[in-house]
Structures are given as C-alpha cells and as structure tokens.
Amino acid sequence: MNIATFVATVFNNELPFRVEAYDGSVAEPTVVSSANSITIKIIRRDALTRVLTHPGELGLARAYVAGDIDVDGDLDPLFELKLPPLRKLLNANNLRLLLSVVGASALKPIAPPSIEAKQHGVIHSKARDRQAISHHYDVSNRFYEMVLGPSMTYSCAVFSNPEDTLEAAQARKVDLVARKLDLKPGMRLLDVGSGWGAMGIHAARHFGATVVGVTLSEQQQKYATEQARLTGVSDLVKFRLQDFRDVKDGPFDAISSIGMSEHVGRRSLENYTHTMWDLLKPGGRFLNHAIGRPLSFEDDPQPSKLAAFNRQMQFALGLRGPSKTGSPFIDRYVFPDGELHEVGTMVTMFQAHGFEVRHLESLREHYAITLRQWVDNLTKRFDEAIEEVGVERARVWRLYMAGSAVAFERHHLEIHQVLNVRPLAGQSEMPLRPSFEPPF
Numbered sequence: 167m168n169i170a171t172f173v174a175t176v177f178n179n180e181l182p183f184r185v186e187a188y189d190g191s192v193a194e195p196t197v198v199s200s201a202n203s204i205t206i207k208i209i210r211r212d213a214l215t216r217v218l219t220h221p222g223e224l225g226l227a228r229a230y231v232a233g234d235i236d237v238d239g240d241l242d243p244l245f246e247l248k249l250p251p252l253r254k255l256l257n258a259n260n261l262r263l264l265l266s267v268v269g270a271s272a273l274k275p276i277a278p279p280s281i282e283a284k285q286h287g288v289i290h291s292k293a294r295d296r297q298a299i300s301h302h303y304d305v306s307n308r309f310y311e312m313v314l315g316p317s318m319t320y321s322c323a324v325f326s327n328p329e330d331t332l333e334a335a336q337a338r339k340v341d342l343v344a345r346k347l348d349l350k351p352g353m354r355l356l357d358v359g360s361g362w363g364a365m366g367i368h369a370a371r372h373f374g375a376t377v378v379g380v381t382l383s384e385q386q387q388k389y390a391t392e393q394a395r396l397t398g399v400s401d402l403v404k405f406r407l408q409d410f411r412d413v414k415d416g417p418f419d420a421i422s423s424i425g426m427s428e429h430v431g432r433r434s435l436e437n438y439t440h441t442m443w444d445l446l447k448p449g450g451r452f453l454n455h456a457i458g459r460p461l462s463f464e465d466d467p468q469p470s471k472l473a474a475f476n477r478q479m480q481f482a483l484g485l486r487g488p489s490k491t492g493s494p495f496i497d498r499y500v501f502p503d504g505e506l507h508e509v510g511t512m513v514t515m516f517q518a519h520g521f522e523v524r525h526l527e528s529l530r531e532h533y534a535i536t537l538r539q540w541v542d543n544l545t546k547r548f549d550e551a552i553e554e555v556g557v558e559r560a561r562v563w564r565l566y567m568a569g570s571a572v573a574f575e576r577h578h579l580e581i582h583q584v585l586n587v588r589p590l591a592g593q594s595e596m597p598l599r600p601s602f603e604p605p606f
Contacts, residue, residue, distance in 0.1 A: 167267055169189050175260070175263070176260050181195050182199035185206050207238065209236055215275070245572040245573075278498075279499075285298050295409065298502040298503045303385065304385045307385050312544065312554070315543055319339070319361070320362070322339065323339050325535055335532075340364055344365075345604060353419040354378070355419065356418040356420070357377060357421075361425070375402070377402060382407070386405075387407045391405050410438070417450070419450050421446050421451075421452040425456065428456055456582065458580045495565075499566070521586035523584060525584075530577065531575075537568075537571035537574065540567050544563060
C-alpha cells in the first residue's frame with residue numbers, strides 16, 4: 167500500500183481533496199466537496215511522524231509550519247470541512263496499517279519548528295507576557311509593513327463600503343475611537359497596547375490630545391516613537407516600553423485599548439479592568455476594542471463551565487484543541503497565552519467594577535474585510551516575506567489570517583468596541599444622543 171491510498175483508506179474512501187505523497191502516489195477526491203480543488207501534498211515522511219507522535223491539531227500544525235505538508239489551492243475550502251478528529255481517524259487498525267507502510271522508526275519524535283513559542287514562567291505574569299508579546303510582534307517591522315500596509319494598524323478597520331482602501335478604513339477606525347472618547351485639545355489619553363502608534367499619533371494630530379502609549383514590544387515602541395517625530399507630534403505623544411500594570415501617572419481623561427485585551431487572561435481580566443478604572447478620571451471614557459467569540463446556546467451556562475469556555479480560542483481551522491487557550495496552532499505559533507472573552511463577560515466585568523457601559527458596537531464583517539486585504543497583501547509579497555522572516559513564519563501567517571477571515575465571515579469570531587464611562591457623581595457626562603461617525 168502507498169501513502170496516498172492509505173490516506174484515502176483512513177477517510178473510508180470518502181476523500182474530499184486530492185492527495186499527493188512523497189512516494190509518488192496520488193489519490194483523487196471521491197466525494198463532491200468545495201475542497202475538491204485542493205491538493206494536500208505530503209512532502210516528507212516527517213509529516214507522518216509529527217502526526218503520529220502528536221495526533222491532533224498540534225501534529226498537523228507542526229507538519230505544515232515545517233513544510234512537511236503543503237496545500238495547493240485556495241485555503242478557504244479547508245475551513246469548510248467537517249472531519250472527524252484525527253485521533254479517531256488514527257484508530258488501532260489504521261495505525262498498524264500506517265506503520266506497515268512507513269516503518270516503526272516513524273514513531274521517533276522530531277524537534278518542533280524553530281519558531282514555536284517557548285515562553286516560561288507563570289502565565290500572564292509580567293515577564294511571561296513580555297515573552298508572549300515579543301514572540302508575535304518583535305518579528306520585523308518591515309514584515310508588518312508588507313502585511314498591514316502604510317497605516318501599520320494591526321486591528322479591525324472600519325469600512326464605509328467594501329471598496330474602501332485599507333488605509334482609509336484604518337484612518338476611519340482610529341478617528342471613530344477618538345470621537346467615541348470625545349477627545350479635545352489638552353486632554354490626556356492613555357493608549358494601552360499602542361502598537362505602531364497609529365491611534366496615539368492620530369489623537370495628537372487631529373484632536374490635540376496629549377498621549378501616553380504603552381506597549382511590551384521593543385520594535386513597536388521604537389517605530390512609533392520615530393513616526394511621532396516624523397509627523398511632528400513628539401511634543402504631544404510619548405510611547406513607552408511599559409506594562410499597563412506599571413503605569414502610575416494617571417489619572418487620564420480617556421483610555422483606548424485596541425486589540426490588547428485579547429492578551430489578558432481570564433484570571434487577569436479583573437485586574438485589567440480595575441487598573442483601567444484607577445487610571446481614568448471620574449467622568450472619563452474608556453473604550454475597549456477586542457476580538458471575542460460567540461457564546462453558543464449549547465454551552466452549559468454553569469459558572470465553572472462558562473469560565474473554562476471563556477479561556478478557549480476559536481481561531482483558524484475551526485479546530486478546538488485540548489489546551490487551556492484553545493487552538494494549539496494559535497497558541498504555539500501566533501498568539502501565545504492569548505485568550506478570547508465573550509463580549510458579555512467583558513461587559514459584566516466592566517460594570518462590576520463601576521463602569522457604565524454606554525455604547526457597544528460589533529464590527530465583525532469589517533474584520534473579515536480587513537483580513538482579506540491583509541491576506542492579499544501577504545500573497546502579493548509572499549516571496550519578500552519569506553526573505554524577511556523565513557518560510558516558517560510566512561506560512562504561519564498565511565494560514566492564520568486566511569482562517570481568521572473565514573472565522574469572522576461565519577461568525578465563529580466576533581469583534582466589539584465597548585465604550586465605558588467612569589461616572590461622575592452618578593452622571594455619565596454623555597449627550598442624550600451621541601453621534602460618533604467620522605466625517606469621511
């Protein structure tokens with residue numbers, strides 16, 4: 167028996183895609199599926215070793231990142247497949263059959279790809295959070311420019327229509343945040359997780375705010391500081407390499423947190439919220455912009471089960487791994503220690519600490535469009551990306567962004583902006599019918 171025939175056998179001859187294997191064997195699709203146009207290439211025996219030694223998503227992820235498996239064709243149909251768990255496919259009979267084909271030596275484990283995250287210490291401690299952030303962001307500013315485009319804004323854009331340029335939509339997003347915060351000249355803004363500086367610089371240039379931005383990424387901090395200098399707002403904007411838990415120069419008139427709280431663990435969410443409260447002046451506004459995941463009606467609503475579910479991530483591949491943070495692919499290669507929280511959990515946490523939630527907006531479809539544009543940027547410059555960060559990381563980003571786009575399109579992921587007020591003498595200081603829409 168050859169490798170491709172074995173794969174077809176494992177799928178009970180209901181193969182949804184084409185298979186090519188390193189031994190020259192080929193298996194054609196045997197069922198009608200959107201994945202019929204895809205070819206899965208098993209390039210080396212190492213692919214089988216990784217799957218045998220770590221059955222499930224982790225083994226497949228390592229094989230893909232290492233280049234032991236490749237995919238020809240559009241990745242989207244992969245995310246439509248509803249396949250049984252790999253552990254079920256590799257039952258005792260199939261395992262014996264595979265070993266007869268590849269040999270028992272295939273059970274000898276091999277080292278994971280070099281870019282796999284290896285953070286140490288107590289989860290969500292300051293030291294470990296810095297390691298996790300550095301793994302994702304301290305890669306290459308040039309690589310991020312290839313993917314994100316000139317705006318260098320790594321969060322959901324806001325489109326007036328799907329034909330908007332990414333740069334215009336990202337400018338609209340930071341302007342929308344500034345308007346929701348009601349920024350005015352002389353106000354102090356704390357931008358938590360300030361990234362490459364887009365929000366802070368926009369707030370200073372267009373609203374006259376004095377801004378403190380904090381990030382744990384050295385490359386982001388250096389880039390943002392230089393951009394502030396180039397745009398002439400260095401006197402108004404300061405970007406610090408600092409944990410939000412170490413900010414001591416409050417109170418601030420407003421706080422923005424854009425794409426940062428995904429890095430805050432469920433057990434740390436209370437401290438995060440309390441810190442935002444302490445740093446915000448009474449009457450001030452706090453906007454939290456974060457990816458989340460929907461709460462399924464099938465979930466057991468008991469608190470212990472809900473708390474466990476809140477720690478899961480529902481990202482690329484539609485796979486739900488056994489690890490505490492969900493997908494092993496995302497946890498090991500994209501967002502180490504990342505956790506997504508259902509928006510109701512966030513709202514409850516904010517209100518339990520005294521905030522009044524005044525406005526909540528879903529931007530789910532906007533993030534799908536944003537990701538599609540990032541994928542297009544990466545596809546056009548894929549060879550450059552490989553030269554800049556290596557083939558392993560480029561492959562990770564291709565898979566993660568394509569899978570995330572599909573996840574937002576199918577409502578496996580959500581994104582919300584939650585506008586909070588720290589009440590002043592019981593009053594929100596909000597107008598009766600606020601209008602936040604940017605004038606462009």
